Amino acid sequence: MTERPRHILSLSGGKDSTALAIFMRGRVPEMEYVFCDTNKELPETYDYLNQVEAYLGKKIIRIEAVRGFDHWLTLFQGYLPSVQARWCTTFLKLKPFETYVGDNPVINYVGIRADEDRDARISHKPNIxxxxxxxxxxIDYAGVQKILAESGIGFPPYTKWGRSRSGCYFCFFQKSIEWVRLLETHPHLFDLAQEYEDKSQDIKGGHFQWNDDMPLRELRNPESVEKIKQRYEEHKNRRWETRPNKKLVETLTDLEDAEDDTRACTICHL
Ligand code: SF4
Known part of the structure; x- marks a missing residue:
């Protein structure tokens, strides 16, 4: 007898995977909703997932790595993860997900939209x-907006203060303006991110920083904050001029920027 596959939909705390979970509600009764928790996510993401869970009427299974970020950071001798060395995704998201999935047949539901053209599989395990x-x-971007609005769930709450992506509070995919917003919205999390960076100063071979433009110690200075905000406004205005038909919404501009960035990971940010 052929084994029946499990059905798994992984949520990241982002808009597309959330909209997909809402869209799939009731269509596949045995669906397993999962979230790979690094324990370094934004508080808004945890709140949002609780809200989604209530809407789905089904538990979102929180998958955690056996060993957390700090363990792996020590193992990597203090080298912070980066776009080029994305060990955080591998050890805190992908491997725990693959362990959870196991080796039996699985159908994995991924929220890539009709207006996107990219390979966004989470894992390449042959049973998936x-x-x-x-x-x-x-269903395209507008379709996702509609699903989120009609469900009453809405966009992820961190988009209200201008963060474009789900994921860890220190995620290196953040743009400088998002770091500024983190500083203003969650100063304590900014301090924690900076602590990691400061500690990396002692590493042989140079220190490491989350943000390519400048270290957080420098970014938090009022002059830097001012410059980053100014640069962002100029960028926003340029986009406004080149896309006159689009409604100018600050968070949407950031979301569009995030969407342009195809390097980001499906499992963290979708
Ligand atoms: S959200 Fe960013 S920092 Fe966190 S695991 Fe994913 S890529 Fe790494």
Whole structure:
């Protein structure tokens, strides 16, 4: 007898995976909703997931790595993860997900939209078959907006203060303006991120920083904050001029920027 596959939908705390979970509600009763928790996510993400869980009427399984970020950081001799060395995704998201999935057949639901063209499979394990319900149903960005609005869940709450992505509070995919907003919204988290960076100063071979533009110690200075804000406003205005038909919403501009960045990981940010 052929084994029946499990159905797994992984949420990141981002808008697309959330909209997909809402879209799939009731369609696959045995669906397992999962979230790979680094324990370094934004508080808003945890709140949002609780809200989604209540809406789905089903538990979102929190998958945690056996060993957390600090363990791996020590193992990597204090080298902070980066776009080029994304060990955090591997050890805190991907491997725990693959362990949870196991070796039996699985159908994995991924929230890539109809207006996107990218390979966004979470894992390449041969027992995982990836499906893209939004692509099949022709649901694009506007469709996702509609699903989120009609459910009453809305966009992830961190987008209200201008963070474009889900993921760890110190995620290196953040743009400088997002670091400024983190500083203003969650100064304590900014301090923690800076602590990691400060500690990396002692590493042989140079120190490491989360943000390519400048270290957080420098970024938090009022002059830097002012400059970053000014640069962001100029950038926003340029986009406004080149896209006159688009409604000018600050968070949307950031979301668009994030979407342009195809380097980001599906499991962390979708
Ligand atoms: S959200 Fe960013 S820092 Fe966190 S695991 Fe993913 S890539 Fe790494």
């Amino acid at each position: 078959q990836v499906v893209y319900p939004f692509k099949e149903a022709g």
